[in-house]
Amino acid sequence: MSDVIYLDNAATTFPKPENVYNAMDEANRNYCVNAGRSSYKLAKKATEIIEDTKKLLLKLVNAKNSANVVFSPSVTISLNQILNGLDFVNNSTVYVSPYEHNAVARPLNLISKKNSINIRELPLNENTLEIDIERMKYMFAKEHPACVCSTFVSNVTGYILPIDEIFREAKKYNAVTVLDAAQAIGLIDINLEKLDIDFLAFAGHKTLYGPFGIAGFIDNSSIYLKEFIVGGTGSDSLNLDMPKNSPNKYEYASPNIVAIAGLKAALDYIDVDKIHSHERLLTDYLIKGLEDIKGIKIYLPHNLINHISIVSFVVDGYKSEDIGMILDEDFNIAVRTGYHCAPFIHKYLKDEFSLGTVRVGLSYFNSKEDVRNLINAINDILLI
Amino acid sequence: MSDVIYLDNAATTFPKPENVYNAMDEANRNYCVNAGRSSYKLAKKATEIIEDTKKLLLKLVNAKNSANVVFSPSVTISLNQILNGLDFVNNSTVYVSPYEHNAVARPLNLISKKNSINIRELPLNENTLEIDIERMKYMFAKEHPACVCSTFVSNVTGYILPIDEIFREAKKYNAVTVLDAAQAIGLIDINLEKLDIDFLAFAGHKTLYGPFGIAGFIDNSSIYLKEFIVGGTGSDSLNLDMPKNSPNKYEYASPNIVAIAGLKAALDYIDVDKIHSHERLLTDYLIKGLEDIKGIKIYLPHNLINHISIVSFVVDGYKSEDIGMILDEDFNIAVRTGYHCAPFIHKYLKDEFSLGTVRVGLSYFNSKEDVRNLINAINDILLI
Numbered sequence: 001m002s003d004v005i006y007l008d009n010a011a012t013t014f015p016k017p018e019n020v021y022n023a024m025d026e027a028n029r030n031y032c033v034n035a036g037r038s039s040y041k042l043a044k045k046a047t048e049i050i051e052d053t054k055k056l057l058l059k060l061v062n063a064k065n066s067a068n069v070v071f072s073p074s075v076t077i078s079l080n081q082i083l084n085g086l087d088f089v090n091n092s093t094v095y096v097s098p099y100e101h102n103a104v105a106r107p108l109n110l111i112s113k114k115n116s117i118n119i120r121e122l123p124l125n126e127n128t129l130e131i132d133i134e135r136m137k138y139m140f141a142k143e144h145p146a147c148v149c150s151t152f153v154s155n156v157t158g159y160i161l162p163i164d165e166i167f168r169e170a171k172k173y174n175a176v177t178v179l180d181a182a183q184a185i186g187l188i189d190i191n192l193e194k195l196d197i198d199f200l201a202f203a204g205h206k207t208l209y210g211p212f213g214i215a216g217f218i219d220n221s222s223i224y225l226k227e228f229i230v231g232g233t234g235s236d237s238l239n240l241d242m243p244k245n246s247p248n249k250y251e252y253a254s255p256n257i258v259a260i261a262g263l264k265a266a267l268d269y270i271d272v273d274k275i276h277s278h279e280r281l282l283t284d285y286l287i288k289g290l291e292d293i294k295g296i297k298i299y300l301p302h303n304l305i306n307h308i309s310i311v312s313f314v315v316d317g318y319k320s321e322d323i324g325m326i327l328d329e330d331f332n333i334a335v336r337t338g339y340h341c342a343p344f345i346h347k348y349l350k351d352e353f354s355l356g357t358v359r360v361g362l363s364y365f366n367s368k369e370d371v372r373n374l375i376n377a378i379n380d381i382l383l384i
Numbered sequence: 385m386s387d388v389i390y391l392d393n394a395a396t397t398f399p400k401p402e403n404v405y406n407a408m409d410e411a412n413r414n415y416c417v418n419a420g421r422s423s424y425k426l427a428k429k430a431t432e433i434i435e436d437t438k439k440l441l442l443k444l445v446n447a448k449n450s451a452n453v454v455f456s457p458s459v460t461i462s463l464n465q466i467l468n469g470l471d472f473v474n475n476s477t478v479y480v481s482p483y484e485h486n487a488v489a490r491p492l493n494l495i496s497k498k499n500s501i502n503i504r505e506l507p508l509n510e511n512t513l514e515i516d517i518e519r520m521k522y523m524f525a526k527e528h529p530a531c532v533c534s535t536f537v538s539n540v541t542g543y544i545l546p547i548d549e550i551f552r553e554a555k556k557y558n559a560v561t562v563l564d565a566a567q568a569i570g571l572i573d574i575n576l577e578k579l580d581i582d583f584l585a586f587a588g589h590k591t592l593y594g595p596f597g598i599a600g601f602i603d604n605s606s607i608y609l610k611e612f613i614v615g616g617t618g619s620d621s622l623n624l625d626m627p628k629n630s631p632n633k634y635e636y637a638s639p640n641i642v643a644i645a646g647l648k649a650a651l652d653y654i655d656v657d658k659i660h661s662h663e664r665l666l667t668d669y670l671i672k673g674l675e676d677i678k679g680i681k682i683y684l685p686h687n688l689i690n691h692i693s694i695v696s697f698v699v700d701g702y703k704s705e706d707i708g709m710i711l712d713e714d715f716n717i718a719v720r721t722g723y724h725c726a727p728f729i730h731k732y733l734k735d736e737f738s739l740g741t742v743r744v745g746l747s748y749f750n751s752k753e754d755v756r757n758l759i760n761a762i763n764d765i766l767l768i
Contacts (some may be wrong), residue, residue, distance in 0.1 A: 004426060011418040012638060021412050024642075028405050028595070033718070034395040039708055040718035042388060073457030073597060076615035076637035102621060103637065106614040109624035205638065211412070212640035213457060213597035229613070230490040231460035232725030237486060237740075240493035240727055253460035253487065254396060254589065256596035258408075324423055334417070334424035341616030343624055356621075 005333045005370045010155050010183060010310045010340075010361030012205050012212070017269040020262045024211060027261035034254045037234030046257045053260050056267040061190040061200065061218060068219045070247040071255060075182045075203035075215040076103040077229070081250060082178055082199045082217060083107045083149075085225025092146035093118040095139075095170070097131065097161055098344040099154040104180060105343050108149070118143070122150070122166065124348055128302035129157065133165050145175040152184035156342045156349070156357065158283070158310030159301040160188065167196040176223060182206050182215075186270050187279065187309060192220055199223075204259065209364070210266035213259035219246045275364045279309045282362045282371055286311055289375035295382055299349050299357060312340075312349075312357035315378065320351075320358045323381065327358075331377040335360055389717045389754045394539050394567060394694045394724075394745030396589050396596070400650065407649035408595060411642045418638045421618030430641045437644050440651040445574040445584065445602060452603040454631040455639060459566045459587035459599040460487040461613070465634060466562055466583045466601060467491045467533075469609025476530035477502040479523075479554070481515065481545055482728040483538035488564060489727050492533070502527070506534070506550065508732055512686030513541065517549050529559040536568035540726045540733070540741065542667070542694030543685040544572065551580040560607060566590050566599075570654050571663065571693060576604055583607075588643065593748070594650035597643035603630045659748045663693045666746045666755055670695055673759035679766055683733050683741060696724075696733075696741035699762065704735075704742045707765065711742075715761040719744055 006014050027049075035046030054069040072078045084107065088094070094108060098121045108119050120143065123135040148170035153160050167177040179200045181190065186207040192200070198221035204210035230242050231252035242249045287304070290296050295316035301307050315323050324337035338356040339346055351357050360374065390398050411433075419430030438453040456462045468491065472478070478492060482505045492503050504527065507519040532554035537544050551561040563584045565574065571591040576584065582605035588594035614626050615636035626633045671688070674680050679700035685691050699707050708721035722740040723730055735741050744758065 004424075006417070006426070008417060008422060008424070008427075011421060012416065014416050016412065016416065021409060024412060025405060025409050028400065028408060032396065032398050032400065032596070033390070033392060034720075037395060038392060038718070038720050039705065040388075040392070040712040041716075042390070042718055043392075073461070073640075074615075074637040077457070077461070077613060080613045080615065102614075102616040102624075106616075106624055106626065106636075110611050110614055212416070212638060212642055227494050229461060229464045230486075230494055231458075231464065232486040232490075234725065237723035237725045238727050238730065240486075240490055242490065252490075253458040254596060256457070258596055321423065328424040332425075334422070334426055336418075336422050339621035341618065341621045343622050346622065 003332060005373055007360045007362065007366065007370065007374060008334050008336045009363035010206070010359060011336055013207065013209050013363045015365055016209050016211065017266060019265040019269055020210060023265035024258050024262040027258045032258055034234070035257055036255065049257065049264060050255055050260055053264040053267065056264065057218070060267065061185065061192045063192045063218060063220060067192065068247040069216055070219055070250040071214060071216040071260070073213050073215065073256060075201050078201045078215055078217040079103045079180065080107045081228050082201065082225060083111060084228040086147060086176055087226060088115050088117050088146060090116050091118065093120055093143050094147045094149065095120050095122055095145045097122045097150040098124045098348065099151050099156065099159060099161065099342060100149065100344060101151065101155055101180065102341040102343060104149050121344060126348055129159065129299065129348060130301045130303065130306060131162055131166065133162060136166065137169055140169055140173060144173045145170050147176040147178065149178040149180070151180040152188065153308065153310070154345070155183050155310065156340045156345055156359065157299045157301065157312050158307050160306045160308060164195055171196040183310070186272060187275055189272055192218070204263045208263065208266050209270060210263035211259045213256045214263045225250065278364055279362050282366055282368065283308055283311065285368055286360060286362070286371045289371065290378070293375070293378055293382065296378065299351070309362045311360045314351055314354040314357055315382070318354065320354045320356050323358045326381055327377055331373070333374055333377055387716060389757055391744045391746065391750065391754065391758060392718050392720045393747035394590070394743060395720055397591065397593050397747045399749055400593050400595065401653040403649040403653055404594060404646045408642050408646040411645035416642055418618070419641050420639065433641065433648060434639055434644055437648040437651065440648065441602065444651065445569065445576045447576045447602060447604060451576065452631040453600055454603055454634040455598060455600040455644070457597050457599065457640060459585050462585045462599055462601040463487045463564065464491045465612050466585065466609060467495060468612040470531060470560055471610060472499050472501050472530060474500050475502065477504055477527050478531045478533065479504050479506055479529045481506045481534040482508045482732060483535050483540065483543060483545065483726060484533065484728060485535065485539055485564065486725040486727060488533050505728060510732055513543065513683065513732060514685045514687065514690065515546055515550065517546060520550065521553055524553055524557060528557045529554050531560040531562065533562040533564070535564040536572065537692065537694070538729070539567050539694065540724045540729055540743065541683045541685065541696050542691050544690045544692060548579055555580040567694070570656060571659055573656055576602070588647045588650070592647065592650050593653060594647035595643045597640045598647045609634065662748055663746050666750055666752065667692055667695065669752055670744060670746070670755045673755065674762070677759070677762055677766065680762070683735070693746045695744045698735055698738040698741055699766070702738065704738045704740050707742045710765055711761055715757070717758055717761055
């Protein structure tokens with residue numbers, strides 16, 4: 001299956017850089033032990049790698065010295081930890097972008113069953129499919145935000161949300177600001193010094209080109225998150241409470257040193273400018289190619305400067321899953337089809353008639369030829 | 385560092401079987417994609433591997449057909465999920481063994497701050513360091529258990545708890561029974577057909593000889609666990625609730641296919657009888673060797689048939705962490721020292737004077753020579 005054209009990179013980037021594979025195998029064979037809990041040399045080496053990886057992450061987003069990286073095994077878990085950790089006053093309002101993933105939407109829905117919080121969507125301009133900042137300001141003024149949660153890049157349309165404006169406005173009301181950077185970190189320059197972000201959640205296995213099993217959030221605030229998932233910390237074992245300080249109070253259980261070693265290698269590899277330029281080129285080429293095909297509807301933000309790497313479309317007369325199946329069976333092209341775990345946005349895309357979209361997720365390892373093959377395949381399908 | 389004698393296997397078994405490394409590298413390079421969410425060939429292969437791994441796990445514990453494996457990235461997370469998922473009636477009593485790990489103790493402590501539950505320890509005979517079954521029966525009769533949680537093997541002393549009797553008695557009161565099998569599965573024969581267990585939690589990276597990043601629980605009940613950690617499931621995306629049925633309702637986010645492939649290889653490798661016999665031999669040899677040294681106190685259950693693989697001791701005149709440091713620095717032997725994330729048991733061991741124990745955790749990959757080297761090292765230290 002090595003000749004597959006893999007275009008499901010918004011789910012998981014694949015392949016990874018060669019040094020990621022090597023680092024993981026090396027960690028597995030040489031120091032796959034419990035870091036942070038013991039003082040023997042192998043454990044110290046593991047602990048060092050964790051600290052180095054955290055430093056690389058903080059550097060990547062230009063975090064200030066007071067910021068901490070809190071690791072977890074998945075960004076979904078980190079978002080659950082953040083959202084369940086917040087102490088919502090009764091009747092407070094949480095705003096989410098209409099592009100949120102179920103990693104945000106479902107935890108908030110669950111929280112709203114136990115606490116009386118109001119969940120509101122940031123307003124979208126239905127014509128441009130972009131956030132309507134002016135209407136947002138009006139909504140915030142009318143119903144103050146206690147928390148604002150937004151993804152940086154939509155995992156459905158590739159829309160880059162105006163998070164600087166969203167969070168700047170949110171902070172006028174002292175709202176807690178949560179950024180889901182799962183589809184952005186490593187691909188888009190993030191400068192925490194210039195952004196009003198309290199918590200930045202990231203996944204290792206997507207735009208960071210790292211492995212499954214390592215993710216987390218950057219704790220850029222002094223907000224105290226309530227305990228949520230708790231367990232052994234390898235320290236203060238006789239205490240039934242978690243340690244008091246970030247990041248230790250949020251990190252439980254044995255760290256996955258193999259995945260962390262892989263992430264470290266990925267961070268060594270990543271060059272945001274280079275990746276961004278390459279994916280920009282491929283994205284433009286893909287959009288141009290799809291636009292030239294009759295019977296395709298592409299879901300893009302109006303201003304293409306606010307867009308990258310992910311392209312969703314539907315094909316006249318086809319359910320999206322059928323396009324996915326034909327691309328796989330007849331052309332060996334892997335794309336994702338359906339609703340992409342994003343519950344809110346489809347009422348704007350109006351893509352239910354095709355059971356969601358065909359989604360192409362590009363990566364640094366895709367080539368123009370991959371894109372050309374996809375476009376040719378779609379053309380072939382429509383000629384049948 | 386390849387000549388290290390690694391005796392911290394109760395934290396993480398290391399090394400792993402060669403086929404685990406190979407399976408992980410192969411998964412990384414060939415099908416490191418999102419399983420269960422897409423229908424292209426690579427995703428289908430990943431999904432198949434997950435299903436096969438679950439079947440091997442169910443077979444290993446002789447589970448009935450109705451049982452499900454619920455994967456998660458760590459056994460701590462699984463235990464949080466189970467304990468937070470239970471619907472405790474006000475003032476109900478949860479019994480835990482005094483050997484519990486903070487992966488059980490801390491979640492219960494946190495739950496007790498929000499719900500009025502009573503947490504009681506199963507009674508221990510201070511002389512034998514074994515559970516006092518008769519007193520337990522009396523306690524259950526006086527204060528009925530709503531839930532009973534026990535580890536199978538103590539991660540501090542290697543004591544094999546009488547879980548068949550504990551859970552049989554618990555079921556007389558219709559209590560929910562939770563087994564923490566992190567230190568037992570793969571090492572001790574587990575037959576779910578003969579045990580009254582509702583939830584069996586397991587770790588991949590300990591006695592199963594698999595990697596970090598994959599763990600879970602076997603759902604052997606029809607008990608409905610409330611939603612706790614929620615997120616994308618790759619299905620029913622427009623629904624803000626999780627799917628209704630086990631295991632899907634408990635599994636969120638992208639499965640770690642690389643870790644699962646590693647666990648599958650480990651399960652292919654494991655032969656419980658062979659591993660058990662080997663570790664039995666090494667354990668006996670270790671205990672004999674330590675008993676011959678003056679100035680060593682070993683913490684063992686009275687009946688050594690109820691014991692395996694983990695040996696905790698203290699050395700006269702030394703803090704345990706100093707022994708750990710000397711073993712590492714002068715002998716290149718890695719052991720774990722301290723309280724081992726087990727908050728309750730130390731009041732019985734009375735090991736606070738040495739800041740906890742020196743813990744030796746054996747694995748199938750240790751040899752008699754490893755044990756002999758440790759014993760010689762301890763002798764040398766005491767001769768200084």
